[in-house]
Amino acid sequence: MDPIVPVGTELYIKENAAECHTDMYDILDSEAAFPILRRGCTFYFAIRFNREYIPTQDVVRVRFAIGPKPNVVKGTRVILPINPRKKRSIEDPNRWSISLNRVDGDTIAVQVRVSPHAPVGIWKCSLQTNIAGEKGRRNDYEIPDEIYIIFNPWNSHDGVYMEKEEEIKEYVLNEVGKIWCGTFKKPTGKHWVFGQFDDIVLPSAMLLLEKSGLPHSERGNPVMIARALSAIVNSVDDDGLVEGRWDGNYEDGTSPFAWTGxxxxxxxxxQSGGNPVKYGQCWVFSGATVTVCRTLGIPCRSTTNYVSAHDTNRSMTVDKFFDMFGNKIEESEEVDCKDSCWNFHVWNDVWMARPDLPPGYGGWQIIDATPQETSDQVYRCGPASIAAVQKGSKKFI
Incomplete structure (x- = not known):
């Protein structure tokens, strides 16, 4: 007898979205719909074969892969054999697992649990079939649908877990808000539509992740994702999302003051194929960062600081230099300082565990996508623990 051959699959996109807290994404109602799953969730899909499935004879393996060179050791490739004797998954909740849910002639339904530590991004799924005890007669079938896997703030094993439902509603699900600008004497709230569930936003965020160059094996770590986003939301170094401009000349683009979302x-x-959008300033970078983080499932908020200072020489003061005649000394070989003050600055806080830091430094972390200074030769900032900043613990910032 020949190996059983898959002839079709059903991924139950909307049904699984309801179980995974992703049914709010607009693209699920379009013809271009694709599965959007959160880490740590279970989902169902059905496989139809060319003949009746015989549990004692037919070997079926489900394989998931992400990136150009999937690797089991690096967590970018997962192979799940269907065991007909295991009706329910009782394995470690931190790992991928699969169980046979139903057999109906030539069709089976399986239940898969995604690891809460799986890399975030676009996964592919394929099937491998064979006859038990035989080698060399393997049949391979690739499921055409792409599967989007994102962070899960509802799952206690995920690094972005938030315990309070009202905080998830505010920092993950809320699509509108205010970004505070103005001055400390006259603060003004700028209404901003984050729109993280609009149909083009999640694909745009995935394109940004690809442009960031972050290895797929590191995309399960929210710390590394947040750091990559702080770099790729601005266009410096990597032709990211928004190009900054502060000289008032916006004729070849859109003024930063004109954006409302x-x-x-x-x-x-x-639509441009990933070309930077002109132009932005700090509140634009911050608003876009909220959108990208929330569409990927990372809790995020905008934070504004008034009478903001930029300390470029790490003196913890805003320095100006004058010669003996009282003339201001601009930057030179003797004076390497570009310290400045301005009315306000806007950055972002993202919520995540920090297992790389001592206890007490998790929770809200600062990231800043406005290109001001480099970190490891790239214009990016964070994530820096707010608790560490408040304590003045430079070692853990």
Missing amino acids: SHAIMDQFL
Whole structure:
């Protein structure tokens, strides 16, 4: 007898979205719909074969892969054999698992649990079949649908877990808000539509992740993802999402003051094939960062500081230098300082565990996508633990 051959699959996109807290994504209602799953969730799908499935004879393996060179050791490749004797998954909740849910002639339904530590991004799924005890007669079948896997703040094993439901509603699900600008004497709230569930936003965020160059094996770590996003939301170094401009000349683009939300920015970026959008300043970078983080499942908020200072020489003061005649000394070989003050600055806080730091330094972390200074030769900032900043613990910032 020949190995059983898959002839079709059903991924139950909307049903699984309801179970995974992803049913709010607009793209699920379009013809271009694809599965959107959160880490740590279980989902169902059905496989139809060319003949009746015989549990004692037919070997079926489900394989998931992400990136150009999937690797089991690096966590970018997963192979799950279907065991007909195991009806329910009782394995470690931190690992991928699969169980046979139903057999109906030539069709089977399986239940898969995604690891809460799986790399975030676009996964491919394929099937491998054979006859038990035989080698060399393997049949391979690739499921055409792409599977999007994102962070899960509802799952206690995920690094972005938030215990309070009202905080998830505010920092993950809320699509509108205010970004505070103005001055400390007259603060003004700028209404911003984050629109993280609009149909083009999640694909745009995935394109940004690809452009960031972050290895797929590191995309399960929210710390590394947040750091990559702080770099790729600005266009310096890597032709990211938004190009900054502060000289008032915006004729060849859009003034930073004209943007009222992230959707138009993300749409222009995606439609252009990933070219930076002109132009942005700190509140634009911050609003776009909220959108990208929330669509990927990372809790995020904008934070504004008034009478903001930029300390470029790490003196913890804002320094100006004058010669003996009282003339200001601009930057030179003797004076390497570009310290400055301005009315306000806007950055972001993201929520995540920090297993790489001592206890007490998890929770809100600072990232800043406005390109001001380099970190490891790239314009990016964070994530820096707010608790460490408040304590002045430079070692853990």
